[in-house]
Amino acid sequence: MNIHGIRAIYRFEMARTRRTLLQSIVSPVISTSLYFVVFGAAIGSHMNGIDGVSYGAFIVPGLVMLSLLTQSISNASFGIYFPKFVGTIYEILSAPVSPFEIVAGYVGAAASKSIILGSIILVTARLFVTFGIAHPLWMLTFLVLTALTFSLFGFIIGIWADNFEKLQLVPLLIVTPLTFLGGSFYSIHMLPPFWQKVTLFNPVVYLISGFRWSFYGVSDVGVGISLGMTLVFLGVCLALVWWIFRSGYRLKA
Amino acid sequence: MQSIISVQKLTKTYASGFQALKPIDLEIRQGEIFALLGPNGAGKTTLISIICGIVNPTAGHVLADGHDVVRDYRAARSKIGLVPQELTTDSFETVWNTVSFSRGLFGKSANPAHIEKILKDLSLWSKKDNRLITLSGGMKRRVMIAKALSHEPQILFLDEPTAGVDVELRRDMWAMVRALRANGVTIILTTHYIDEAEEMADRIGVINKGELILVEDKAELMNKLGRKQLTLQLQNALSAIPAGLDGYALELSGDGQQLVYSFDAQSEHTGIDVLLRRLAETGIDFKDLKTSQSSLEDIFVDLVKERA
Numbered sequence: 001m002n003i004h005g006i007r008a009i010y011r012f013e014m015a016r017t018r019r020t021l022l023q024s025i026v027s028p029v030i031s032t033s034l035y036f037v038v039f040g041a042a043i044g045s046h047m048n049g050i051d052g053v054s055y056g057a058f059i060v061p062g063l064v065m066l067s068l069l070t071q072s073i074s075n076a077s078f079g080i081y082f083p084k085f086v087g088t089i090y091e092i093l094s095a096p097v098s099p100f101e102i103v104a105g106y107v108g109a110a111a112s113k114s115i116i117l118g119s120i121i122l123v124t125a126r127l128f129v130t131f132g133i134a135h136p137l138w139m140l141t142f143l144v145l146t147a148l149t150f151s152l153f154g155f156i157i158g159i160w161a162d163n164f165e166k167l168q169l170v171p172l173l174i175v176t177p178l179t180f181l182g183g184s185f186y187s188i189h190m191l192p193p194f195w196q197k198v199t200l201f202n203p204v205v206y207l208i209s210g211f212r213w214s215f216y217g218v219s220d221v222g223v224g225i226s227l228g229m230t231l232v233f234l235g236v237c238l239a240l241v242w243w244i245f246r247s248g249y250r251l252k253a
Numbered sequence: 254m255q256s257i258i259s260v261q262k263l264t265k266t267y268a269s270g271f272q273a274l275k276p277i278d279l280e281i282r283q284g285e286i287f288a289l290l291g292p293n294g295a296g297k298t299t300l301i302s303i304i305c306g307i308v309n310p311t312a313g314h315v316l317a318d319g320h321d322v323v324r325d326y327r328a329a330r331s332k333i334g335l336v337p338q339e340l341t342t343d344s345f346e347t348v349w350n351t352v353s354f355s356r357g358l359f360g361k362s363a364n365p366a367h368i369e370k371i372l373k374d375l376s377l378w379s380k381k382d383n384r385l386i387t388l389s390g391g392m393k394r395r396v397m398i399a400k401a402l403s404h405e406p407q408i409l410f411l412d413e414p415t416a417g418v419d420v421e422l423r424r425d426m427w428a429m430v431r432a433l434r435a436n437g438v439t440i441i442l443t444t445h446y447i448d449e450a451e452e453m454a455d456r457i458g459v460i461n462k463g464e465l466i467l468v469e470d471k472a473e474l475m476n477k478l479g480r481k482q483l484t485l486q487l488q489n490a491l492s493a494i495p496a497g498l499d500g501y502a503l504e505l506s507g508d509g510q511q512l513v514y515s516f517d518a519q520s521e522h523t524g525i526d527v528l529l530r531r532l533a534e535t536g537i538d539f540k541d542l543k544t545s546q547s548s549l550e551d552i553f554v555d556l557v558k559e560r561a
Binding site: 002004005007008009011012015016019083086087088090091092093094095096097098248252253 | 267268302305306307308309326327328329330331333335337339341342343344345346350353354355356357358359360361362400
């Protein structure tokens with residue numbers, strides 16, 4: 001195992017985060033604060049609580065997940081896309097690092113960054129609303145698993161993309177709609193019965209539901225199912241990454 | 254001598270159907286400087302990229318220090334340093350960080366003293382805290398060499414190292430390559446500049462259209478293929494080569510002022526002595542004479558033209 005190699009990639013990526021601190025950390029915090037002002041304070045004050053949780057507190061786990069998903073994807077996809085774009089990928093490809101080590105470096109850094117960000121957003125949220133965390137260990141598990149899974153997914157997008165448009169395409173056209181329709185701002189029981197069924201095909205529903213359960217002990221779907229679906233998605237991403245390195249897809253001629 | 258790189262029946266056909274390499278067999282000897290010459294698109298970079306793991310081979314094998322570059326890539330790659338042709342750098346990193354990054358990536362523990370030595374050798378020490386984006390093209394080239402040397406490789410690939418660099422850097426680079434060789438590093442360079450190969454290389458391989466058409470000791474190659482010419486500046490212009498000199502490989506210049514005699518430098522009997530005597534007998538006087546040997550460039554152009 002090339003530990004020095006993993007560390008080199010990880011540190012390189014974290015240094016990039018530090019250089020771009022403003023857009024990495026500050027902008028998601030600001031946009032989340034805006035969500036709290038608009039949904040939590042302005043609209044939330046006119047809404048009844050859901051499942052016994054005040055609306056402002058209800059949206060906290062969803063908002064953290066929203067940032068976690070989008071940031072994991074954008075961090076990881078950009079992290080691997082950029083060396084491909086400028087050509088510095090030659091060094092990674094010619095180095096004695098295994099696919100696992102490359103992924104550990106890039107995805108590990110992207111996930112770390114998302115987890116830090118998620119924590120910052122939680123702290124920010126605490127300034128706006130009062131909430132407790134019923135199952136802290138489960139909360140951490142969902143946080144880490146989601147950050148890892150979606151960083152892997154972002155890594156795959158970054159390898160697949162061969163221009164900047166494609167890099168934006170998947171997050172914009174698929175991930176953002178899925179997150180908004182995944183129950184960040186509402187319980188899926190509030191939907192008409194037909195859409196309740198449709199929404200069960202949305203993997204994000206399980207992440208948000210599980211994550212919310214770890215806060216308030218209430219959820220749209222069972223926590224076991226949430227965990228299972230998260231692990232399934234993680235497995236799919238791992239298999240894809242394994243195939244990418246095996247075939248050299250978009251990496252080697 | 255022992256081979257450090259062994260290329261066996263290596264071929265590469267790109268997805269587009271373009272065959273970049275026809276079956277290639279090549280042995281690079283431990284500690285030599287090997288120059289790979291060839292026109293653009295001949296397959297030089299493809300060959301290097303396969304050995305370094307950037308391109309997958311279609312068929313065949315490469316061993317680096319006895320390790321298969323595909324199956325046993327970890328051992329093989331840790332011995333190899335690569336300076337690619339394109340100047341690709343992480344614009345926002347500092348010189349020190351990017352070189353240290355390379356060392357870590359290749360699995361070596363941090364060694365600031367070694368990095369410092371490399372940066373000093375390459376006249377980069379004063380720039381160590383500069384971001385790469387602020388450096389000139391020549392400086393970036395030095396940084397790329399520093400990165401390749403950061404993990405103390407035993408084999409160094411230099412793909413067109415002196416393309417677009419100034420005279421000073423070129424000389425520095427040649428001195429550096431010699432110093433590395435003196436430390437036992439094997440160096441494989443590709444170049445367009447034939448004088449570079451002539452100056453630096455122990456052996457030369459010529460690649461054209463994906464085929465390795467020749468691998469030869471440089472001195473031997475120049476001996477074997479190099480023709481020598483004797484040029485005589487005549488006292489009085491001639492209108493034609495006199496009948497008495499028919500048997501010689503002579504050429505008369507357009508203005509009749511120069512007589513050129515081509516001969517085989519290797520041969521025991523060059524015929525110069527007899528020719529000069531015959532000239533004297535025929536009454537042809539000359540005011541100056543010189544002999545010249547064809548350069549590697551002439552040899553190369555001939556070779557590539559022959560196969561075209």
